[in-house]
Amino acid sequence: MKKIVITLALISLMIVSAIAFLSSKETExxxxxxxxxxxxxxxxPRVNHSKFxxxxxxxxxxxxxxxxxxxxxNESAKEIMKSNHWNWERPEYIQGxxxxxxxxxxxxxxxxxxxEGNEESCAKCHIGYGMTNANTFAYxxxxxxxxxxxxxxxxxxxxxxxxxxxxxxxLNLNNxxxxxxxxxxxxxxxxxFFGGGGNNVKHGxxxxxxxxxxxxxxxxxxxxxxxxxxxxxxxxxxxVISGKMYSLSSMNRNRATCEECHTKNPHDDAILNKHTxxxxxxxxxIPIYAKVNATKTDWDWSTAGMLQDGKPFEIDDKEGNHTYLxxxxxxxxxxxxxxxxxxFNGTAGHYLLGDKIQDTTKPVVLNTxxxxxxxxxxxxxxxxxxxxxxxxxxxxxxxxxxxLYADKVxxxxxxxxxxxxxxxxxxxxxxxxPFSGKISFIKTEMYWPVNHMVSTKESTVKCNECHTRENxxxxxxxxxxMPARDYxxxxxxxxxxxxxxxxxxVILHGSVRVYSKSKMKKRGRL
Amino acid sequence: xxxxxxxxxxxxxxxxxxxxxxxxxxAVTGFEIHGSISFFGYQNAVKYHNIVAYAFIVLIxxxxxxxxxxxxxxxxxxxxxxxxxxxxxxxxxxxxNASHPTKKSVLSKLxxxxxxxxxxxxxxxxPTMVISGLLYxxxxxxxxxxxxxxxxxxxxxxxxxxxxxxxxLVAFIIVHLYLITTGTSITSNLKAMITGYEELDKDDYKxxxxxxxxxxxxxDATEKMKQR
Numbered sequence: 001m002k003k004i005v006i007t008l009a010l011i012s013l014m015i016v017s018a019i020a021f022l023s024s025k026e027t028e029x030x031x032x033x034x035x036x037x038x039x040x041x042x043x044x045p046r047v048n049h050s051k052f053x054x055x056x057x058x059x060x061x062x063x064x065x066x067x068x069x070x071x072x073x074n075e076s077a078k079e080i081m082k083s084n085h086w087n088w089e090r091p092e093y094i095q096g097x098x099x100x101x102x103x104x105x106x107x108x109x110x111x112x113x114x115x116e117g118n119e120e121s122c123a124k125c126h127i128g129y130g131m132t133n134a135n136t137f138a139y140x141x142x143x144x145x146x147x148x149x150x151x152x153x154x155x156x157x158x159x160x161x162x163x164x165x166x167x168x169x170x171l172n173l174n175n176x177x178x179x180x181x182x183x184x185x186x187x188x189x190x191x192x193f194f195g196g197g198g199n200n201v202k203h204g205x206x207x208x209x210x211x212x213x214x215x216x217x218x219x220x221x222x223x224x225x226x227x228x229x230x231x232x233x234x235x236x237x238x239x240v241i242s243g244k245m246y247s248l249s250s251m252n253r254n255r256a257t258c259e260e261c262h263t264k265n266p267h268d269d270a271i272l273n274k275h276t277x278x279x280x281x282x283x284x285x286i287p288i289y290a291k292v293n294a295t296k297t298d299w300d301w302s303t304a305g306m307l308q309d310g311k312p313f314e315i316d317d318k319e320g321n322h323t324y325l326x327x328x329x330x331x332x333x334x335x336x337x338x339x340x341x342x343x344f345n346g347t348a349g350h351y352l353l354g355d356k357i358q359d360t361t362k363p364v365v366l367n368t369x370x371x372x373x374x375x376x377x378x379x380x381x382x383x384x385x386x387x388x389x390x391x392x393x394x395x396x397x398x399x400x401x402x403x404l405y406a407d408k409v410x411x412x413x414x415x416x417x418x419x420x421x422x423x424x425x426x427x428x429x430x431x432x433x434p435f436s437g438k439i440s441f442i443k444t445e446m447y448w449p450v451n452h453m454v455s456t457k458e459s460t461v462k463c464n465e466c467h468t469r470e471n472x473x474x475x476x477x478x479x480x481x482m483p484a485r486d487y488x489x490x491x492x493x494x495x496x497x498x499x500x501x502x503x504x505x506v507i508l509h510g511s512v513r514v515y516s517k518s519k520m521k522k523r524g525r526l
Numbered sequence: 527x528x529x530x531x532x533x534x535x536x537x538x539x540x541x542x543x544x545x546x547x548x549x550x551x552x553a554v555t556g557f558e559i560h561g562s563i564s565f566f567g568y569q570n571a572v573k574y575h576n577i578v579a580y581a582f583i584v585l586i587x588x589x590x591x592x593x594x595x596x597x598x599x600x601x602x603x604x605x606x607x608x609x610x611x612x613x614x615x616x617x618x619x620x621x622x623n624a625s626h627p628t629k630k631s632v633l634s635k636l637x638x639x640x641x642x643x644x645x646x647x648x649x650x651x652x653p654t655m656v657i658s659g660l661l662y663x664x665x666x667x668x669x670x671x672x673x674x675x676x677x678x679x680x681x682x683x684x685x686x687x688x689x690x691x692x693x694x695l696v697a698f699i700i701v702h703l704y705l706i707t708t709g710t711s712i713t714s715n716l717k718a719m720i721t722g723y724e725e726l727d728k729d730d731y732k733x734x735x736x737x738x739x740x741x742x743x744x745x746d747a748t749e750k751m752k753q754r
Binding site for chain 2: 003006007010013014017018269271276277278373374377462463464467468471480481483484485486487488491492494495496498499501502503505506509510512514516517
């Protein structure tokens, strides 16, 4: 009886402790229903702009619209003129460099390289009118603010190509001005989905499919789901928009984060929550990017300029992506890509126009994202790495900013004259940098954090996609020990050896025992 | 003269079998977490491993209490007496049908080799497992605003100790399972651990139901009586 009581007591104790462990939750799970209710509420606009008399005058110039907007929103211009969408730069502290006004005017990328000298074309994505030169542009003239590109709710507003940011002249500006409101995906998307000169060229996770995505493409913006807008996460106050891309920023500030809504410990499982200290949400929740259309992964400028019968030509792959363009060179594309993974603490360094390159044996990283396992601010994030070969002056050791765009032949623009020598010469003169006359091509890399195309919870990255010996998603991050991926070869060998030895000894010993016993039996019988 | 003796009491058997189940389960889930095998699925393996770890700790606490309250811990005191004979037996004697050099009795259930190996398990391998396991569960990455002394820069060392001890335990189980068959008969040891009873040589001091301290007193008393 006593034994039974003791045994029962023990068993029940174990069950109790198991249950206690199972049900212990270190955190409150996110109340998804609250979030859903919050973003489901769609209020009608506060005012009906079509009733304002000032918007009923006949608009012939876009600047007239801006004046009309500012006649009521009379403080908004100040906010806009402080924004990086307007200035194309922002003061940033860069490690080892100090405070720099970082932006499109001094940073180099490995897509179309840089805007300097090419503004007429690039300014299609500037929120102003009349930018033909980023240095001489009147940043203080508030009538040049393009309110409509962000606030048009008719989805008809478009900027004309190569007109320094002016709208398409055929537009009905009155109709557009009378139907303005909070920016929608279409407003942000016209620029941010087409960066680098085509759909999904730059980001990989921001592309035209995100205008009306399915939930399977992006769980937040899915039109069959929460149908959220960009500004729902990129919270904006007084035209200061949260979130930015580390191609053009350096500091760990003003970031739009998942945690704002989902909290730091969003999982029911305590072990998953523990991961959030070192692993960014995106790492598990964005298993693949470029889900609908391909994104550019490699750009080789060195082959640009080839002509057929004196004319530029293009070669496309079977999905319609350019693999060669005379004006730009060779491209590689990728679809449904697994991201690369790096440590990132929210700060970055940048290659700026005129920086001398010290080491030409490795690819030059144009935006170095800082971070490591030992840095308590760092988390593992998914990135798209865009690789390129781009023009480089091997004597001065600087990356060349070529003149790419011009109206007509003879101005030295690569896209008209197809002459690298001339394009480099004119381009470097535009940015006041020396050019030796020699052009070679250097390998470069850019790191683009992947933040969008968040998957549904069913298709998140599984534990053993990282925690595995072979083909771990994190096989590139070697500065820490990760269960299942890592092991000590010595312990592994020794451990397996002693297990093997134990087996062999047991089998040998057993066989000899059986053998000698049978021999003894025989002898006994004899 | 042989007689049936109650050698393993109920708690001891319960402890033994629970321990064996737990260790085997921990080995399967543990080596899945280690990346050597896949069986339950990684997330489940982690979950089960962590839950059963607590069951194991509870069992260990009870076992420690039992060892001391019954005085059974004395069974594991190492001795060199008969050690060589026991080795000789396993290496040579066993093949010649020699008799066991160590007599098994309630007071001395273990031969000198067993004493050594089980003691090593108790004071080296299992503690390594439990301590590294708890550190594994409760380690903290370097965090801002926390108490620095509690931070562990990397789980590498913890994990390596845990893995090494796991290999040792698996090797032990293999050898242990085999050595079960080296009793008086092939199944006598197994039967004893299941039923508690084993056929042993007659021994005046065997008194089922008494703990080892009481038995010791009994022996001393008898010795004194004999001297008189």
